[in-house]
Amino acid sequence: MRHLLSVCDMDDVVALLDLADDYKAGEIPGKVLEGKTLAMIFEKSSTRTRVSFEVGASQLGAQPLYLSASDLQLGRGEPIADTARTLSRYVDGIMIRAIRHSDVVELASESSVPVINGLTDLEHPCQALADMQTVREKLGDFSGRLVFVGDGNNVCNSLLLITAMLGMDMDVACPPGYEPDTEITGMAEKIARKSGSEIRVLHDPREAVDGADVVYTDVWVSMGYEEETEERLKVFRPYQVNSELMKLASPDAIFMHCLPAVRGQETTSEVIDGPQSVVWDQAENRLHAQKAIMHWLMG
Ligand code: CP
Ligand code: NVA
Numbered sequence: 460m461r462h463l464l465s466v467c468d469m470d471d472v473v474a475l476l477d478l479a480d481d482y483k484a485g486e487i488p489g490k491v492l493e494g495k496t497l498a499m500i501f502e503k504s505s506t507r508t509r510v511s512f513e514v515g516a517s518q519l520g521a522q523p524l525y526l527s528a529s530d531l532q533l534g535r536g537e538p539i540a541d542t543a544r545t546l547s548r549y550v551d552g553i554m555i556r557a558i559r560h561s562d563v564v565e566l567a568s569e570s571s572v573p574v575i576n577g578l579t580d581l582e583h584p585c586q587a588l589a590d591m592q593t594v595r596e597k598l599g600d601f602s603g604r605l606v607f608v609g610d611g612n613n614v615c616n617s618l619l620l621i622t623a624m625l626g627m628d629m630d631v632a633c634p635p636g637y638e639p640d641t642e643i644t645g646m647a648e649k650i651a652r653k654s655g656s657e658i659r660v661l662h663d664p665r666e667a668v669d670g671a672d673v674v675y676t677d678v679w680v681s682m683g684y685e686e687e688t689e690e691r692l693k694v695f696r697p698y699q700v701n702s703e704l705m706k707l708a709s710p711d712a713i714f715m716h717c718l719p720a721v722r723g724q725e726t727t728s729e730v731i732d733g734p735q736s737v738v739w740d741q742a743e744n745r746l747h748a749q750k751a752i753m754h755w756l757m758g
Pocket of ligand 1: 506509586717719
């Protein structure tokens with residue numbers, strides 16, 4: 460039995476990408492999860508993760524169960540470990556979007572069914588897999604360089620790990636104090652040394668984006684950080700991915716964003732709604748990538 464708590468839990472990223480492509484192409488017949496149930500716990504809002512898991516699970520023959528944390532006894536203080544032990548007796552897999560990564564680790568340690576991380580403060584592995592499916596679809600391979608501009612948060616952390624595993628170069632351009640997690644960066648650097656890719660964490664977005672093949676950004680105010688909005692809007696201002704910054708990237712560069720986006724903050728309408736943007740394919744690929752993940756863990 461396996462869990463997907465971190466990108467590092469994917470033993471074979473390429474095999475998962477191939478499976479996701481097969482699902483996208485409609486090449487996997489049959490319902491591999493017939494008769495199974497997936498519990499989906501949400502401590503935070505979601506559009507893409509919720510709907511793609513729910514639709515994906517039913518397309519695989521499983522019954523998805525949406526559970527808002529505030530409606531569960533969890534929201535009234537029932538321990539996460541007891542929630543894990545209870546749900547394990549009913550369902551065949553648990554997907555959770557949690558505030559704290561440590562809660563997901565604890566849930567998994569007490570669960571006898573696979574646990575899938577649907578975003579924590581530390582990582583967003585399902586997003587990273589769909590993103591790499593999109594990169595391969597658009598660029599053909601991982602020989603290019605991905606530049607993440609903005610907050611070195613969960614999405615950035617998972618991208619550092621998955622690009623390193625696939626041998627793709629990645630740069631991060633973030634304000635001082637908003638660097639990706641140091642432990643994750645260290646792990647990614649170790650993986651990159653083996654796979655032959657390079658990682659740089661910079662503070663100048665123009666230096667980073669120069670010649671980039673993929674320019675990726677995320678919101679300046681992630682869920683749970685709303686109290687810091689005023690400070691963040693000031694600090695991140697020079698990191699907006701606009702047409703001027705995109706001009707420094709390769710002429711064939713693609714623009715990516717995990718969504719939801721705030722036009723006028725981390726990017727502009729000209730970029731996200733423009734010809735280089737692949738954000739809707741990226742959102743679609745969440746469905747195919749998650750079907751691959753559920754197939755792998757629960758099939
Ligand atoms: N990208 C992503 O996870 O979107 P949601 O918050 O809508 O699930
Ligand atoms: N970094 C964002 C990603 C949302 C999918 C957040 O945590 O809110």
